[in-house]
Amino acid sequence: MNDYLQSLKGRKQKWFGLKLPVKTALAQPFLHPMLRTLAPHISGIRIGRLPAPIGLTEVRGRAGGGNFYLVDPFRCEIAKEFYWGKGRRTEEEDAFALDLMVELSRDADVFVDIGAYTGVFTMAVLAANPDAIAHSFEIIPAVVTGLERNIARNRLGDRVTVHPTGVGRPGTTMQVPTGDGGSALPSFYSTGMDFDSGAEVRFTSLDELLPDLPPGRPTVTVKIDVEGAENDVLDDGRELLDTLRPDILCEVLDDRARPEQLMHVLDRFDYHYYLVGGDHLVARDEIVPDPHLRDWLFTTKNPEDMRVAGYPIR
Template identity: 55%
Template sequence: MTDYRRTLAGRRQRWFGLKPLVKTGLSARPLHPLLRLAARLVPGIRAGRLPAPAGLAEVAGTAAGARFVLVDPGRCEIAKEFYWGGGRRPDPADALALDIVTALARRAAVLLDVGAYTGVFTVAAAAANPGLRAHAFEMVPAVVAGLHKNVDRNGIADRVRVHSTGVGASGTRMRVPSGEGGSSLPSFYSAHMEFAEGFEVEFLALDDLLPPELPEVEAEQRADAPGQVVMKIDVEGAEDPVLAHGQELLARHRPDILCEVLHGQADGRALEALLAPHGYRWYLVRADDIAARERIVPDPVHRDWLFSARTPAALEADLGRIIA
């Protein structure tokens, strides 16, 4: 077994050991006025990738009118983005993706946040809908701890169940590093990777969440009705087994799904085969709109897609005139 962290891709992810040193230097508070100026004036600098100032405990965020808080921007990549974006995700397509899930959650009963990281979709959706219940799935122990911190800080622990598991074939097991140390909490681990050591994590199938976990949601969702279940999937190219082992859930609830579909990793044809039997349409999430597509073809620029079995008119009733 070749541990992913020792591969060229894994070593490059950590800048061959230099990343913690660079981040520590750039997080010094006296440098941040200069960093803000550089982010505005120097082409190619993405402000959301720069470190937050040392000692900053939390940041406030908004999505689709909902307000929430994210803790630990020094280690959480998403909280850091909200610091640089002034309370919004700096990339317009990322901001729109979060707005979409948050808006869809306003009339939903349940959110399934698969690959939750530290929980920005969970806390934003719960802030938008006080009656929403959420299941958040994350398999890296240190990231799970960050997820719990955000759930507790936003006062939604009674409505959120955190699952320290992967999602896919029930009973599958893999080892994952703790996620401690390093310059930030890892956001790129997936079920495709192998690690020589770490914590053993068991996987759960989406279909395992059917009663008793989803008892009150009406079955056989109509195509013109508000979605009772909303789902977000961000699993770094491992979305096929997530959906393959959730076919009963898809058939029964037909959730609206925001799914990351990575160029060079995702299999669009396989996703179509898993979704088409349930009447799904697919839309590429861009900076200002979502574009209907005949096929799921991973895009080199935009990562997120919206999958929905509802009519375009029903979607726009929740999202506004957003379909290109």
């Protein structure tokens, strides 16, 4: 077993130990105002990746008409985007994906957030739909703490069930770093990585969530962001897919996806495929990972149904 954190890729991710001190310096009161002024005018820079001020405790976000808060923008990668984007995500396709999930969940009874990170989708969906409840899954202990802090800040404790578990092959486990320390709460760990130490996390299946849902046939929407493990999530969620046919927003990474296996599961339940663009959806006959756009919508609604419902389809 090779520890990902000691690999060349893992060490590069942390700039060989320089990332935290550089980020901390740029977040200080004497440097950050200059960064804030100059950064938006520098061509090619992605401002959402720059640090937020070190003393900032929270940011306010908005999506689909709802408002919510995210805490600790210095360490939370999503919260700092909302700082730089003045309440919105900084990349247009990410902002559109969040609005899309909120709109799809407008009348949902349950929102399932798999790979929740610190819960931006959970916060946004529940802010816009006061009748929905959420089940949010996250495997990294420090990130789970961040998720719980956001739930408390938004006063959603009675509407969100936090699952500090993975979703995939039931009964399996993996070691993951706790996520403490470092320049940011990690957002890219996956089941395809090996770690020499950390917390042991167990995995449950999507189907095992069924008994915890409201009786009858509740309307359910799902967001999946599991860094290439979406096949395992859906493969062991066939009963839920068959019973409830949820709308699913799913990250499909160009370098990790297994689209043939993904379609093998979804095709049997008559799902349609839409690539999520900057301000529209692109109807596709097959899932073909895009090198620039990560998110896909899987739904049983055909393009005409989506157009009638007011969604921008190309």
